[in-house]
Amino acid sequence: MGNPVLVEVTRGGLTESRHEGAVCVADAAGKSVIAIGDVATPIFPRSAVKAMQALVLVESGAADRYRFGDAELALACASHAGEPDHVAGVERMLARAGLDVDALQCGTHWPTHRPSADALVRAGLPATALHHNCSGKHAGFLCAACAGGSELRTYTAATHAVQREVRAILENLARSRIDDRHVGIDGCSIPTFALPLAALARAFAVLGGEQGLAPRRAAACRRLRAACAAKPWYAAGTGLFATELMSHFGARVLVKGGAEGVYCGALPEQGLGIAIKCVDGAGRAAEVMMANVLMRLIGENPLLAKYARPAVRNWRGTVVGEMRPTPELLG
């Protein structure tokens, strides 16, 4: 099944580029409210399911044992920008378990927050694994492994107890089995498990509403949602879409992007989950898709409007075009 163009990028009077996408919004029973394009073929959710991956941290008892508050739990759910307090938070998480940066196997990249990267350069300091956007998630895995007594060295392997538990959690929330052929390796070296958008949307509805979950898992979902709502800056960073949305809407909206054009979210009050994939992997278009889907579900809102139809500017700040939703996306 094909996917329609959902976002057009214009310049002058012409459409310069086009982004196809697929969208599913569903409730915890799996009933679709919105279904656009191919919602049945498995896609890799990448970082969009970090809040589900972080359930292991809470359910294992590690979050309690290491006295993690909202900031640490939001970091476990984060693709953070590598700003100083993100880095300090991850370092603190590791220290509570008696670990340090050397335990992280996510790899290294410069902070995506440019001023933070520049500050490192000015100080003559290298980027470390702590600056990797996934370092909070990895710290969470390591803490769960410590608390559970499993081996630390192999925590990124699909066969490790922590990753096996992540897989079981995803299957539980999505009410779907993950095919062994649908396991890839993520950018930060952990497994990523492909699921259809319909199953991912359902899983996010369950993350938001806890329907049919064991009490311990339901409580863990509640605790992670509350952490992201309370400390949304730790879940992403300064000026970023996810942080701005969660700062504005609080517990009403949980959103998380993933590499290659994935965006997912939960609207607990409405009992809905959202899963979006931009076919070509463009994050810029996935954000526009999410903003427009949220407008359909929540209604008009100035913050959403800003992201739903952003201007394209040249290097001197002149508006030269826009990214706009197509009728298929507007519904």
Next chain:
Amino acid sequence: MGNPVLVEVTRGGLTESRHEGAVCVADAAGKSVIAIGDVATPIFPRSAVKAMQALVLVESGAADRYRFGDAELALACASHAGEPDHVAGVERMLARAGLDVDALQCGTHWPTHRPSADALVRAGLPATALHHNCSGKHAGFLCAACAGGSELRTYTAATHAVQREVRAILENLARSRIDDRHVGIDGCSIPTFALPLAALARAFAVLGGEQGLAPRRAAACRRLRAACAAKPWYAAGTGLFATELMSHFGARVLVKGGAEGVYCGALPEQGLGIAIKCVDGAGRAAEVMMANVLMRLIGENPLLAKYARPAVRNWRGTVVGEMRPTPELLG
């Protein structure tokens, strides 16, 4: 008319993302050798036509008056990476015309060459318009305006003599008229004129073969091609696709990318021009498309093979997938 998927991005056993594209390879008479997808709808070529925009600099006599050699001419054709010798070259171009950085209206961004950006940060220096990837092209426009006695302050306007001449040159090389409704503003504030891929491919064939051009224009094409072949580092930068290709193939291959997934080129020996547009604007896919098109036209080659099917790696360097051409692209 639709555009087929030409590049797939895989992870594990699944295709994670897909890039649609259109390709035209044509001779100077406009006869297509390869035509994939929509080659008839106008697209903005953006920076891909910088060598054509630089013809004004040579034809105006400015390149002679200011004693420009291959490095300066390659910079006028460049999307450069902002490395120190790029910046020094552009500064030299401006100085020869009695100008400096303040004359540039391209806007400012950090060097795309990360070590060069970091060196600025370490030295506590700001990025300037000289670091903008288009600064060499803008210096060329300014020098042409100086030599032609036209106003400097308005050189980026579509109504300025230099931009009107660029438009006439594009129409001459493409043997096509540019519709007034198909003029946009580029990222560096100059006009960008939309043409169909078929017309752009033909224009590049003419840039390479000079068929039917007035002697002065033919000589200018020859001089700019020779400059890019002699100084390909000045046309892009360290480790970049265009520089690597032109370093390897010399005068046999002229290639130039543009924003939003455009890639164009000329194969003078074969009398062919190439024009490619990735529908979603992804530069990563446009490069893969160009590498595969060149393999079809030139034959197997280790350098092209490296770019024709690049590995996707995670942050620790492990291969986790690949970008691969589809049968439609392989032909």
